[in-house]
Amino acid sequence: MAIVSTAVRRDRRWWQAGALLVWLLIDLGLGIWEMGGWKGFAPALKPPAVGGWGQPAADLVTWINAFGMLTGMAWPLLFAGLSMGTLVFLRWRKERTRYLRIRLGLAVLAYFGLTAAIPFVGSSFPVVPNPGGTGLPTWNWPTGLSMLGFVLLALLFGRGSYCGVICPAATYWGGLGQHFIPANINTPRARRLAAGLRALMVGLFVLTALLSIADTLLHWHVSVYGTDPAVFFSGVTWMVIWFLMLLVVPFLGNRAFTRFLCPMGATMGWVAQHGVWEIQAIDPAVCASCTDQACTRSCEVSLPVGRHLAEAGRYRSAACVGCGNCQAACPSQNIHYRTALDWVLPRSTRQPAPVAPGLPQ
Ligand code: SF4
Ligand code: SF4
Incomplete structure:
Protein backbone atom coordinates (compact mmCIF):
# COMPACT_ATOMS: atom_id res chain seq x y z
CA MET A 1 0.00 0.00 0.00
CA ALA A 2 1.22 3.39 -0.86
CA ILE A 3 1.80 5.00 2.50
CA VAL A 4 4.06 8.02 2.53
CA SER A 5 6.81 6.94 4.85
CA THR A 6 8.56 10.23 5.27
CA ALA A 7 7.16 12.57 7.87
CA VAL A 8 5.23 15.54 6.58
CA ARG A 9 7.83 18.27 6.58
CA ARG A 10 7.08 21.31 8.69
CA ASP A 11 8.12 23.78 6.02
CA ARG A 12 5.62 22.30 3.61
CA ARG A 13 2.65 22.49 5.91
CA TRP A 14 1.72 26.11 5.22
CA TRP A 15 1.93 25.49 1.47
CA GLN A 16 -0.31 22.47 1.82
CA ALA A 17 -2.79 24.40 3.96
CA GLY A 18 -2.71 27.19 1.36
CA ALA A 19 -3.47 24.73 -1.44
CA LEU A 20 -6.38 23.35 0.55
CA LEU A 21 -7.63 26.90 1.14
CA VAL A 22 -7.57 27.57 -2.62
CA TRP A 23 -9.49 24.31 -3.15
CA LEU A 24 -12.08 25.40 -0.58
CA LEU A 25 -12.40 28.88 -2.12
CA ILE A 26 -13.04 27.32 -5.55
CA ASP A 27 -15.68 25.16 -3.89
CA LEU A 28 -17.37 28.18 -2.28
CA GLY A 29 -17.06 30.18 -5.50
CA LEU A 30 -18.93 27.44 -7.38
CA GLY A 31 -21.68 27.64 -4.78
CA ILE A 32 -21.99 31.42 -5.22
CA TRP A 33 -22.05 30.97 -9.00
CA GLU A 34 -24.77 28.33 -8.63
CA MET A 35 -26.85 30.77 -6.60
CA GLY A 36 -26.76 33.27 -9.44
CA GLY A 37 -23.60 35.13 -8.50
CA TRP A 38 -23.09 37.57 -5.66
CA LYS A 39 -26.47 39.16 -6.34
CA GLY A 40 -28.20 35.86 -5.67
CA PHE A 41 -26.03 34.97 -2.69
CA ALA A 42 -25.92 38.34 -0.88
CA PRO A 43 -29.43 38.05 0.65
CA ALA A 44 -28.27 34.90 2.48
CA LEU A 45 -25.75 37.12 4.33
CA LYS A 46 -28.43 39.48 5.62
CA PRO A 47 -29.02 38.70 9.32
CA PRO A 48 -32.37 39.19 11.05
CA ALA A 49 -32.49 42.53 12.86
CA VAL A 50 -32.67 41.57 16.54
CA GLY A 51 -30.73 44.55 17.88
CA GLY A 52 -28.73 44.90 21.13
CA TRP A 53 -26.44 42.17 22.42
CA GLY A 54 -28.17 39.54 20.34
CA GLN A 55 -27.19 41.12 17.02
CA PRO A 56 -23.58 39.76 16.85
CA ALA A 57 -24.91 36.27 17.56
CA ALA A 58 -27.59 36.67 14.86
CA ASP A 59 -24.90 37.86 12.42
CA LEU A 60 -22.72 34.86 13.22
CA VAL A 61 -25.58 32.39 12.81
CA THR A 62 -26.45 33.97 9.45
CA ALA A 272 -19.88 -1.17 16.26
CA GLN A 273 -18.23 -2.17 19.52
CA HIS A 274 -21.31 -4.28 20.24
CA GLY A 275 -21.26 -5.94 16.85
CA VAL A 276 -19.28 -8.45 14.83
CA TRP A 277 -16.34 -6.40 13.47
CA GLU A 278 -12.98 -7.32 14.91
CA ILE A 279 -9.39 -7.22 13.73
CA GLN A 280 -7.65 -10.53 14.26
CA ALA A 281 -4.04 -11.58 14.00
CA ILE A 282 -3.76 -14.74 11.94
CA ASP A 283 -0.77 -15.65 14.07
CA PRO A 284 -0.27 -13.44 17.16
CA ALA A 285 3.32 -14.70 17.49
CA VAL A 286 4.17 -13.01 14.18
CA CYS A 287 2.94 -9.69 15.58
CA ALA A 288 4.79 -10.27 18.85
CA SER A 289 8.08 -10.53 16.98
CA CYS A 290 7.31 -7.81 14.44
CA THR A 291 9.57 -4.80 14.58
CA ASP A 292 8.01 -3.15 11.54
CA GLN A 293 4.59 -2.20 12.96
CA ALA A 294 3.49 -1.08 9.51
CA CYS A 295 -0.13 -1.60 10.59
CA THR A 296 0.13 1.02 13.33
CA ARG A 297 2.09 3.45 11.16
CA SER A 298 -0.47 3.24 8.38
CA CYS A 299 -3.57 3.59 10.55
CA GLU A 300 -5.71 6.53 9.43
CA VAL A 301 -6.57 7.35 13.04
CA SER A 302 -3.26 6.24 14.64
CA LEU A 303 -4.51 3.29 16.67
CA PRO A 304 -1.91 1.00 18.30
CA VAL A 305 -3.25 -1.97 16.40
CA GLY A 306 0.05 -3.87 16.20
CA ARG A 307 0.60 -3.79 19.97
CA HIS A 308 -2.88 -5.12 20.68
CA LEU A 309 -2.56 -7.88 18.09
CA ALA A 310 0.73 -8.93 19.63
CA GLU A 311 -0.71 -8.93 23.15
CA ALA A 312 -4.22 -10.28 22.60
CA GLY A 313 -4.37 -11.66 19.05
CA ARG A 314 -7.35 -9.46 18.28
CA TYR A 315 -8.36 -5.83 18.44
CA ARG A 316 -11.62 -3.95 18.62
CA SER A 317 -11.77 -0.20 19.11
CA ALA A 318 -14.66 2.28 18.88
CA ALA A 319 -12.22 4.61 17.12
CA CYS A 320 -11.43 2.19 14.27
CA VAL A 321 -12.90 3.55 11.04
CA GLY A 322 -12.34 0.28 9.17
CA CYS A 323 -10.12 1.97 6.62
CA GLY A 324 -8.31 -1.26 5.71
CA ASN A 325 -4.85 0.30 5.82
CA CYS A 326 -3.48 -1.96 8.54
CA GLN A 327 -4.36 -5.11 6.62
CA ALA A 328 -2.91 -3.74 3.39
CA ALA A 329 0.28 -2.53 5.08
CA CYS A 330 1.15 -5.68 7.03
CA PRO A 331 4.20 -7.22 5.31
CA SER A 332 3.29 -10.65 6.71
CA GLN A 333 -0.36 -10.51 5.60
CA ASN A 334 -1.17 -11.37 9.17
CA ILE A 335 -4.48 -9.51 9.59
CA HIS A 336 -7.96 -10.87 9.15
CA TYR A 337 -11.06 -8.67 9.48
CA ARG A 338 -13.91 -10.56 11.06
CA THR A 339 -17.29 -9.37 9.75
CA ALA A 340 -20.71 -10.91 9.22
CA LEU A 341 -19.38 -12.14 5.86
CA ASP A 342 -17.42 -14.76 7.78
CA TRP A 343 -20.75 -16.48 8.46
CA VAL A 344 -21.45 -17.05 4.79
CA LEU A 345 -18.18 -16.94 2.85
CA PRO A 346 -15.49 -19.60 3.04
CA ARG A 347 -12.62 -18.44 5.21
CA SER A 348 -9.19 -17.99 3.75
CA THR A 349 -6.74 -20.81 4.21
CA ARG A 350 -4.88 -18.62 6.70
CA GLN A 351 -7.12 -18.70 9.76
CA PRO A 352 -6.74 -16.56 12.88
CA ALA A 353 -5.03 -18.51 15.58
CA PRO A 354 -7.08 -19.45 18.65
CA VAL A 355 -6.73 -16.83 21.37
CA ALA A 356 -4.54 -17.98 24.22
CA PRO A 357 -6.34 -18.69 27.52
CA GLY A 358 -6.51 -15.65 29.77
CA LEU A 359 -6.26 -13.15 26.94
CA PRO A 360 -9.16 -10.73 26.51
CA GLN A 361 -11.97 -11.96 24.21
S1 SF4 B 1 -0.21 -6.89 11.81
FE1 SF4 B 1 1.64 -7.11 10.52
S2 SF4 B 1 2.68 -5.13 10.65
FE2 SF4 B 1 1.20 -5.19 12.36
S3 SF4 B 1 2.39 -6.00 14.10
FE3 SF4 B 1 1.39 -7.76 13.12
S4 SF4 B 1 2.92 -8.55 11.67
FE4 SF4 B 1 3.57 -6.43 12.21
S1 SF4 C 1 -8.89 -0.67 9.94
FE1 SF4 C 1 -7.96 1.41 9.69
S2 SF4 C 1 -8.68 2.55 11.48
FE2 SF4 C 1 -9.00 0.39 11.96
S3 SF4 C 1 -7.13 -0.22 13.06
FE3 SF4 C 1 -6.83 -0.75 10.87
S4 SF4 C 1 -5.76 1.03 10.04
FE4 SF4 C 1 -6.67 1.71 12.00
Whole structure:
Protein backbone atom coordinates (compact mmCIF):
# COMPACT_ATOMS: atom_id res chain seq x y z
CA MET A 1 0.00 0.00 0.00
CA ALA A 2 1.22 3.39 -0.86
CA ILE A 3 1.80 5.00 2.50
CA VAL A 4 4.06 8.02 2.53
CA SER A 5 6.81 6.94 4.85
CA THR A 6 8.56 10.23 5.27
CA ALA A 7 7.16 12.57 7.87
CA VAL A 8 5.23 15.54 6.58
CA ARG A 9 7.83 18.27 6.58
CA ARG A 10 7.08 21.31 8.69
CA ASP A 11 8.12 23.78 6.02
CA ARG A 12 5.62 22.30 3.61
CA ARG A 13 2.65 22.49 5.91
CA TRP A 14 1.72 26.11 5.22
CA TRP A 15 1.93 25.49 1.47
CA GLN A 16 -0.31 22.47 1.82
CA ALA A 17 -2.79 24.40 3.96
CA GLY A 18 -2.71 27.19 1.36
CA ALA A 19 -3.47 24.73 -1.44
CA LEU A 20 -6.38 23.35 0.55
CA LEU A 21 -7.63 26.90 1.14
CA VAL A 22 -7.57 27.57 -2.62
CA TRP A 23 -9.49 24.31 -3.15
CA LEU A 24 -12.08 25.40 -0.58
CA LEU A 25 -12.40 28.88 -2.12
CA ILE A 26 -13.04 27.32 -5.55
CA ASP A 27 -15.68 25.16 -3.89
CA LEU A 28 -17.37 28.18 -2.28
CA GLY A 29 -17.06 30.18 -5.50
CA LEU A 30 -18.93 27.44 -7.38
CA GLY A 31 -21.68 27.64 -4.78
CA ILE A 32 -21.99 31.42 -5.22
CA TRP A 33 -22.05 30.97 -9.00
CA GLU A 34 -24.77 28.33 -8.63
CA MET A 35 -26.85 30.77 -6.60
CA GLY A 36 -26.76 33.27 -9.44
CA GLY A 37 -23.60 35.13 -8.50
CA TRP A 38 -23.09 37.57 -5.66
CA LYS A 39 -26.47 39.16 -6.34
CA GLY A 40 -28.20 35.86 -5.67
CA PHE A 41 -26.03 34.97 -2.69
CA ALA A 42 -25.92 38.34 -0.88
CA PRO A 43 -29.43 38.05 0.65
CA ALA A 44 -28.27 34.90 2.48
CA LEU A 45 -25.75 37.12 4.33
CA LYS A 46 -28.43 39.48 5.62
CA PRO A 47 -29.02 38.70 9.32
CA PRO A 48 -32.37 39.19 11.05
CA ALA A 49 -32.49 42.53 12.86
CA VAL A 50 -32.67 41.57 16.54
CA GLY A 51 -30.73 44.55 17.88
CA GLY A 52 -28.73 44.90 21.13
CA TRP A 53 -26.44 42.17 22.42
CA GLY A 54 -28.17 39.54 20.34
CA GLN A 55 -27.19 41.12 17.02
CA PRO A 56 -23.58 39.76 16.85
CA ALA A 57 -24.91 36.27 17.56
CA ALA A 58 -27.59 36.67 14.86
CA ASP A 59 -24.90 37.86 12.42
CA LEU A 60 -22.72 34.86 13.22
CA VAL A 61 -25.58 32.39 12.81
CA THR A 62 -26.45 33.97 9.45
CA TRP A 63 -22.87 33.69 8.17
CA ILE A 64 -22.62 30.11 9.38
CA ASN A 65 -25.87 29.22 7.62
CA ALA A 66 -24.69 30.97 4.43
CA PHE A 67 -21.36 29.09 4.46
CA GLY A 68 -23.19 25.80 5.01
CA MET A 69 -25.61 26.64 2.22
CA LEU A 70 -22.69 26.99 -0.22
CA THR A 71 -20.89 23.79 0.74
CA GLY A 72 -24.16 21.88 0.50
CA MET A 73 -24.99 22.94 -3.05
CA ALA A 74 -24.83 20.63 -6.02
CA TRP A 75 -21.84 22.04 -7.94
CA PRO A 76 -19.53 22.39 -4.91
CA LEU A 77 -20.34 18.82 -3.90
CA LEU A 78 -19.73 17.58 -7.43
CA PHE A 79 -16.45 19.48 -7.65
CA ALA A 80 -15.31 18.11 -4.28
CA GLY A 81 -16.32 14.59 -5.24
CA LEU A 82 -14.61 14.74 -8.63
CA SER A 83 -11.35 16.17 -7.26
CA MET A 84 -11.16 13.88 -4.24
CA GLY A 85 -12.65 10.94 -6.14
CA THR A 86 -9.85 11.23 -8.71
CA LEU A 87 -7.29 10.85 -5.91
CA VAL A 88 -9.19 7.81 -4.65
CA PHE A 89 -9.20 6.32 -8.15
CA LEU A 90 -5.44 6.83 -8.53
CA ARG A 91 -4.92 5.10 -5.21
CA TRP A 92 -7.46 2.38 -5.99
CA ARG A 93 -5.45 1.29 -9.02
CA LYS A 94 -2.43 0.59 -6.84
CA GLU A 95 -4.19 -1.14 -3.95
CA ARG A 96 -4.02 -4.91 -3.92
CA THR A 97 -6.13 -6.03 -0.97
CA ARG A 98 -9.68 -6.97 -1.89
CA TYR A 99 -11.07 -5.23 1.21
CA LEU A 100 -9.51 -1.89 0.36
CA ARG A 101 -10.47 -1.98 -3.30
CA ILE A 102 -14.07 -2.81 -2.47
CA ARG A 103 -14.24 -0.21 0.30
CA LEU A 104 -12.79 2.60 -1.81
CA GLY A 105 -15.05 1.72 -4.73
CA LEU A 106 -18.12 1.71 -2.48
CA ALA A 107 -17.05 5.02 -0.90
CA VAL A 108 -16.96 6.81 -4.26
CA LEU A 109 -20.28 5.24 -5.28
CA ALA A 110 -21.84 6.28 -1.96
CA TYR A 111 -20.49 9.82 -2.35
CA PHE A 112 -22.15 10.33 -5.72
CA GLY A 113 -25.24 8.26 -4.82
CA LEU A 114 -25.93 9.86 -1.45
CA THR A 115 -24.04 13.08 -0.82
CA ALA A 116 -23.75 14.67 -4.26
CA ALA A 117 -27.21 13.52 -5.36
CA ILE A 118 -29.11 15.04 -2.46
CA PRO A 119 -29.14 18.68 -3.74
CA PHE A 120 -30.68 17.40 -6.99
CA VAL A 121 -33.40 15.27 -5.43
CA GLY A 122 -34.01 17.41 -2.34
CA SER A 123 -35.67 16.35 0.89
CA SER A 124 -37.73 13.72 -0.93
CA PHE A 125 -34.62 11.51 -0.90
CA PRO A 126 -35.45 8.66 1.50
CA VAL A 127 -31.88 8.02 2.71
CA VAL A 128 -30.30 10.36 5.25
CA PRO A 129 -26.50 10.18 5.46
CA ASN A 130 -26.43 13.42 7.48
CA PRO A 131 -28.75 13.04 10.48
CA GLY A 132 -30.48 16.25 11.42
CA GLY A 133 -29.81 17.81 8.03
CA THR A 134 -33.48 17.97 7.16
CA GLY A 135 -34.84 18.48 10.68
CA LEU A 136 -35.69 15.37 12.65
CA PRO A 137 -39.47 16.00 12.87
CA THR A 138 -39.65 16.01 9.07
CA TRP A 139 -38.38 12.44 8.95
CA ASN A 140 -40.66 9.80 7.55
CA TRP A 141 -40.47 6.04 7.71
CA PRO A 142 -37.95 5.62 4.85
CA THR A 143 -35.53 8.17 6.30
CA GLY A 144 -35.82 6.69 9.81
CA LEU A 145 -35.30 3.21 8.39
CA SER A 146 -32.19 4.39 6.52
CA MET A 147 -30.59 5.36 9.84
CA LEU A 148 -31.60 2.01 11.32
CA GLY A 149 -29.98 0.42 8.27
CA PHE A 150 -26.71 2.26 8.97
CA VAL A 151 -26.81 1.00 12.58
CA LEU A 152 -27.38 -2.56 11.37
CA LEU A 153 -24.47 -2.26 8.92
CA ALA A 154 -22.23 -1.00 11.74
CA LEU A 155 -23.20 -4.01 13.86
CA LEU A 156 -22.46 -6.45 11.03
CA PHE A 157 -19.47 -4.79 9.34
CA GLY A 158 -18.11 -2.31 11.88
CA ARG A 159 -17.92 1.45 11.94
CA GLY A 160 -16.15 1.27 8.58
CA SER A 161 -19.49 0.67 6.87
CA TYR A 162 -20.40 4.26 7.77
CA CYS A 163 -17.10 6.14 8.30
CA GLY A 164 -15.26 4.21 5.59
CA VAL A 165 -18.03 4.08 2.98
CA ILE A 166 -21.20 6.13 3.52
CA CYS A 167 -19.72 9.29 5.04
CA PRO A 168 -18.16 11.65 2.45
CA ALA A 169 -15.05 11.57 4.65
CA ALA A 170 -14.35 8.15 3.16
CA THR A 171 -13.84 9.72 -0.28
CA TYR A 172 -12.03 12.85 0.94
CA TRP A 173 -9.59 10.99 3.16
CA GLY A 174 -9.43 7.86 1.06
CA GLY A 175 -7.38 9.84 -1.42
CA LEU A 176 -6.06 13.08 0.00
CA GLY A 177 -5.67 12.14 3.65
CA GLN A 178 -3.21 9.27 3.32
CA HIS A 179 -0.42 11.73 2.76
CA PHE A 180 -1.04 13.32 6.16
CA ILE A 181 -1.09 10.18 8.34
CA PRO A 182 2.49 10.83 9.57
CA ALA A 183 1.30 14.24 10.82
CA ASN A 184 -1.40 12.72 13.08
CA ILE A 185 -1.27 14.33 16.50
CA ASN A 186 -1.34 11.37 18.85
CA THR A 187 -0.04 12.43 22.25
CA PRO A 188 -1.86 11.28 25.43
CA ARG A 189 -3.05 14.85 25.95
CA ALA A 190 -4.44 15.01 22.38
CA ARG A 191 -6.24 11.70 22.91
CA ARG A 192 -7.81 12.98 26.16
CA LEU A 193 -8.80 16.21 24.42
CA ALA A 194 -10.30 14.24 21.53
CA ALA A 195 -12.34 12.09 23.93
CA GLY A 196 -13.65 15.18 25.73
CA LEU A 197 -14.54 17.01 22.51
CA ARG A 198 -16.28 13.98 21.06
CA ALA A 199 -18.33 13.55 24.25
CA LEU A 200 -19.32 17.23 24.03
CA MET A 201 -20.32 16.88 20.38
CA VAL A 202 -22.37 13.73 21.04
CA GLY A 203 -24.10 15.57 23.91
CA LEU A 204 -24.98 18.49 21.62
CA PHE A 205 -26.04 16.07 18.88
CA VAL A 206 -28.56 14.40 21.23
CA LEU A 207 -29.68 17.66 22.88
CA THR A 208 -30.42 19.47 19.62
CA ALA A 209 -32.23 16.39 18.26
CA LEU A 210 -34.46 16.31 21.37
CA LEU A 211 -35.08 20.07 21.16
CA SER A 212 -35.98 19.73 17.50
CA ILE A 213 -38.54 17.03 18.26
CA ALA A 214 -39.93 18.93 21.28
CA ASP A 215 -40.24 22.05 19.19
CA THR A 216 -42.45 20.28 16.69
CA LEU A 217 -44.43 17.92 18.90
CA LEU A 218 -44.76 20.05 22.06
CA HIS A 219 -44.57 23.50 20.42
CA TRP A 220 -41.67 24.68 22.59
CA HIS A 221 -40.77 27.27 19.96
CA VAL A 222 -37.04 26.56 20.21
CA SER A 223 -34.95 27.71 17.27
CA VAL A 224 -31.58 29.24 16.49
CA TYR A 225 -32.68 32.52 14.96
CA GLY A 226 -35.39 30.78 13.02
CA THR A 227 -33.45 27.58 12.21
CA ASP A 228 -34.43 24.21 13.67
CA PRO A 229 -31.85 23.28 16.41
CA ALA A 230 -30.97 19.90 14.82
CA VAL A 231 -30.67 21.46 11.37
CA PHE A 232 -28.43 24.20 12.76
CA PHE A 233 -26.20 21.75 14.66
CA SER A 234 -26.00 19.50 11.62
CA GLY A 235 -25.15 22.47 9.39
CA VAL A 236 -22.47 23.83 11.72
CA THR A 237 -20.92 20.40 12.21
CA TRP A 238 -20.95 18.86 8.75
CA MET A 239 -21.24 21.82 6.41
CA VAL A 240 -18.97 24.32 8.19
CA ILE A 241 -16.57 22.83 10.78
CA TRP A 242 -16.10 19.71 8.65
CA PHE A 243 -14.82 21.81 5.72
CA LEU A 244 -12.80 24.23 7.86
CA MET A 245 -11.05 21.27 9.50
CA LEU A 246 -9.71 20.37 6.07
CA LEU A 247 -7.46 23.39 6.26
CA VAL A 248 -5.68 22.24 9.42
CA VAL A 249 -5.04 18.69 8.24
CA PRO A 250 -1.35 19.46 7.48
CA PHE A 251 -1.00 20.39 11.17
CA LEU A 252 -3.34 17.91 12.90
CA GLY A 253 -3.06 14.98 10.50
CA ASN A 254 -5.45 12.74 8.65
CA ARG A 255 -9.10 12.45 9.72
CA ALA A 256 -8.73 15.29 12.24
CA PHE A 257 -12.49 15.94 12.23
CA THR A 258 -13.25 12.24 12.68
CA ARG A 259 -10.82 11.89 15.55
CA PHE A 260 -11.59 15.06 17.43
CA LEU A 261 -15.15 16.12 16.70
CA CYS A 262 -17.45 13.83 14.76
CA PRO A 263 -20.54 12.93 16.84
CA MET A 264 -21.88 10.54 14.20
CA GLY A 265 -18.59 8.65 14.01
CA ALA A 266 -18.38 8.42 17.80
CA THR A 267 -21.95 7.07 17.93
CA MET A 268 -21.27 4.55 15.17
CA GLY A 269 -18.07 3.49 16.94
CA TRP A 270 -20.05 2.80 20.10
CA VAL A 271 -22.59 0.77 18.11
CA ALA A 272 -19.88 -1.17 16.26
CA GLN A 273 -18.23 -2.17 19.52
CA HIS A 274 -21.31 -4.28 20.24
CA GLY A 275 -21.26 -5.94 16.85
CA VAL A 276 -19.28 -8.45 14.83
CA TRP A 277 -16.34 -6.40 13.47
CA GLU A 278 -12.98 -7.32 14.91
CA ILE A 279 -9.39 -7.22 13.73
CA GLN A 280 -7.65 -10.53 14.26
CA ALA A 281 -4.04 -11.58 14.00
CA ILE A 282 -3.76 -14.74 11.94
CA ASP A 283 -0.77 -15.65 14.07
CA PRO A 284 -0.27 -13.44 17.16
CA ALA A 285 3.32 -14.70 17.49
CA VAL A 286 4.17 -13.01 14.18
CA CYS A 287 2.94 -9.69 15.58
CA ALA A 288 4.79 -10.27 18.85
CA SER A 289 8.08 -10.53 16.98
CA CYS A 290 7.31 -7.81 14.44
CA THR A 291 9.57 -4.80 14.58
CA ASP A 292 8.01 -3.15 11.54
CA GLN A 293 4.59 -2.20 12.96
CA ALA A 294 3.49 -1.08 9.51
CA CYS A 295 -0.13 -1.60 10.59
CA THR A 296 0.13 1.02 13.33
CA ARG A 297 2.09 3.45 11.16
CA SER A 298 -0.47 3.24 8.38
CA CYS A 299 -3.57 3.59 10.55
CA GLU A 300 -5.71 6.53 9.43
CA VAL A 301 -6.57 7.35 13.04
CA SER A 302 -3.26 6.24 14.64
CA LEU A 303 -4.51 3.29 16.67
CA PRO A 304 -1.91 1.00 18.30
CA VAL A 305 -3.25 -1.97 16.40
CA GLY A 306 0.05 -3.87 16.20
CA ARG A 307 0.60 -3.79 19.97
CA HIS A 308 -2.88 -5.12 20.68
CA LEU A 309 -2.56 -7.88 18.09
CA ALA A 310 0.73 -8.93 19.63
CA GLU A 311 -0.71 -8.93 23.15
CA ALA A 312 -4.22 -10.28 22.60
CA GLY A 313 -4.37 -11.66 19.05
CA ARG A 314 -7.35 -9.46 18.28
CA TYR A 315 -8.36 -5.83 18.44
CA ARG A 316 -11.62 -3.95 18.62
CA SER A 317 -11.77 -0.20 19.11
CA ALA A 318 -14.66 2.28 18.88
CA ALA A 319 -12.22 4.61 17.12
CA CYS A 320 -11.43 2.19 14.27
CA VAL A 321 -12.90 3.55 11.04
CA GLY A 322 -12.34 0.28 9.17
CA CYS A 323 -10.12 1.97 6.62
CA GLY A 324 -8.31 -1.26 5.71
CA ASN A 325 -4.85 0.30 5.82
CA CYS A 326 -3.48 -1.96 8.54
CA GLN A 327 -4.36 -5.11 6.62
CA ALA A 328 -2.91 -3.74 3.39
CA ALA A 329 0.28 -2.53 5.08
CA CYS A 330 1.15 -5.68 7.03
CA PRO A 331 4.20 -7.22 5.31
CA SER A 332 3.29 -10.65 6.71
CA GLN A 333 -0.36 -10.51 5.60
CA ASN A 334 -1.17 -11.37 9.17
CA ILE A 335 -4.48 -9.51 9.59
CA HIS A 336 -7.96 -10.87 9.15
CA TYR A 337 -11.06 -8.67 9.48
CA ARG A 338 -13.91 -10.56 11.06
CA THR A 339 -17.29 -9.37 9.75
CA ALA A 340 -20.71 -10.91 9.22
CA LEU A 341 -19.38 -12.14 5.86
CA ASP A 342 -17.42 -14.76 7.78
CA TRP A 343 -20.75 -16.48 8.46
CA VAL A 344 -21.45 -17.05 4.79
CA LEU A 345 -18.18 -16.94 2.85
CA PRO A 346 -15.49 -19.60 3.04
CA ARG A 347 -12.62 -18.44 5.21
CA SER A 348 -9.19 -17.99 3.75
CA THR A 349 -6.74 -20.81 4.21
CA ARG A 350 -4.88 -18.62 6.70
CA GLN A 351 -7.12 -18.70 9.76
CA PRO A 352 -6.74 -16.56 12.88
CA ALA A 353 -5.03 -18.51 15.58
CA PRO A 354 -7.08 -19.45 18.65
CA VAL A 355 -6.73 -16.83 21.37
CA ALA A 356 -4.54 -17.98 24.22
CA PRO A 357 -6.34 -18.69 27.52
CA GLY A 358 -6.51 -15.65 29.77
CA LEU A 359 -6.26 -13.15 26.94
CA PRO A 360 -9.16 -10.73 26.51
CA GLN A 361 -11.97 -11.96 24.21
S1 SF4 B 1 -0.21 -6.89 11.81
FE1 SF4 B 1 1.64 -7.11 10.52
S2 SF4 B 1 2.68 -5.13 10.65
FE2 SF4 B 1 1.20 -5.19 12.36
S3 SF4 B 1 2.39 -6.00 14.10
FE3 SF4 B 1 1.39 -7.76 13.12
S4 SF4 B 1 2.92 -8.55 11.67
FE4 SF4 B 1 3.57 -6.43 12.21
S1 SF4 C 1 -7.13 -0.22 13.06
FE1 SF4 C 1 -6.83 -0.75 10.87
S2 SF4 C 1 -8.89 -0.67 9.94
FE2 SF4 C 1 -9.00 0.39 11.96
S3 SF4 C 1 -8.68 2.55 11.48
FE3 SF4 C 1 -6.67 1.71 12.00
S4 SF4 C 1 -5.76 1.03 10.04
FE4 SF4 C 1 -7.96 1.41 9.69
